[in-house]
Amino acid sequence: MHGERYAPRRPPIPGQGLNSAMWPWRGSGLFVSPKSVLNISAMGYAYEDAPAAKGERRLPTRMRHRYGRGMRVGILTGGGDCPGLNAVIRAVVKVGVRRFGHEHVGILHGWRGLLEQQAVPLGVRDVSGILDRGGTILKSSRTNPCRDAETTQAAIDGFAALGIDALVALGGEDTLGAANRLHAEHGLPIVGVPKTIDNDLSGTDVTFGFDTAVQIVCSSIDRLHTTAESHDRVMVVEVMGRHAGWIALESGIAGGADYILIPEHQPNVPAVVDALRARHSRGLDSSIVVVSEGVDLGDGGAEGERDEFGHALLAQQGVGDRLGAIIREATGFDTRVTVLGHVQRGGTPTARDRILATRFGTHAAEMVEEGLFGRMASLRGAIITDVPLADAVGTLKTVPDEYYRLAQPFFG
Ligand code: F6P
16 A cells, blocks of 8 residues: 555645545545544644635635645654744745645654654644744654654554645755655655755755854854954864765854865865964964864764764764864964854744745745645745755765865965
C-alpha cells in the first residue's frame, strides 16, 4: 500500500460529495479512520474558518473537511530552531484559513510528534502575536523519521492517525531530506519550507534565519572590536554554520574582521599568524579573527558526538579554542576566544527574516492548495517560487570561491 503514490487532489468542487478521485487515500489505509477522528475530537479542536460567502450555509469545519471541502494541514518544525519559524507558522495558518478554508494541526517536536502522534490544533488565534518571537511554538527535535523501516512506518501511521491531508515541514537539510524520502518513497503529501541560520540549503538563494544570525554575529564583532582595542588583544570569534562558511564570511565582512576562516577554504594557519604579526608591526595592536565551527585546522581535530542523522556536533570540536592556542603560542599576543554558540539562533528575527518567512509561509499554503507536494518554497532573486525537494537536499550550498576572494584583500 505504501508504494502507491499520492495523487494531488483537485480543488474541491462545491456541493460535490466524497469520491475517490478527490480522496486518493481512501482505501489506501492512509485515509483518516473513525478512531483517529475520535482521537482528534478528544484534543478539543476549535476551528476558525475563512468567512462564509454571503448566504452560504456552512457545515462545521471537520464535516467540510471530511466531505472534501477544506484540507487539514499539519505543520512541523525540525532540526535546530531559528528566528522566523513562528512567522512562517503564522503565515501558513492565516493564509490557509483566510484564503483557502484549510484547518491546521501543529505537530510537536518535529518528526518526533508525528511518530508519537503529539499534535495540537492551530487556529488564527493561536498564531496571533508570534511574528516577532524567536524559537518555535511547535518545539523542535533532531528526530530522524527514516532511521529504519519501523520508524518510517510509524511516520506513515502518524500521518493517517492525525487525519492530515498535507504536511508543511519547516527544516534544513536533514528535516527536508526526510520529507523528500517520505514523499518520494511513500507518497506522503509534503511541502517544504527552507529554514536554517547556516544558509546551506540548495534550491534557494537564502534561508530565513540567516539574516538574523549574521546581524547577531556582526553586532557581537562590533562589541569585540572595542574591548580588543582596550587590551591590545587578538579576539578569536567562533561562529556556527556547520560545513558552510556563510555566517562567518558575511558577518566577518560586515564586522570588519581581520581574518576569516571558512570550511570551504583550507586554512593556511601560518599565513593567519603572519597577517596578525604584520598588523601589530604596523601599530595595530588588536585583531579580530572569525572562524567557522566546521573549519579543519589540519591538527587532527577532535571526535565529538553525532546526531541521529550522523552529523558531528561541531561545537564540541572547539576550533575557536584550538586556533586561539595556536595564535597565542606563535605570536605571544594576548589572545581570547569567544564562542557565540546558540546566541546566534535566539531572539527576535530581523525585519528581513520576518518578511522572507511570511513570503515562504504564504507560498507553502498556496502549494498545499495546489497540490504541489514533494516541493520546497524557494527564493530566486526577488521572486518566491518552488523547487523539487530532491534538488534542495542533494548537495550542500557552500560559499563560492569568488565570494571568499572578495573578503581576502581586507585581511591583515
Ligand atoms: O544547523 C544549525 C546549527 O545551529 C549549526 O550551525 C550548528 O552546528 C548546530 O545547529 C548546533 O546544533 P545543536 O543545537 O544541536 O547544538
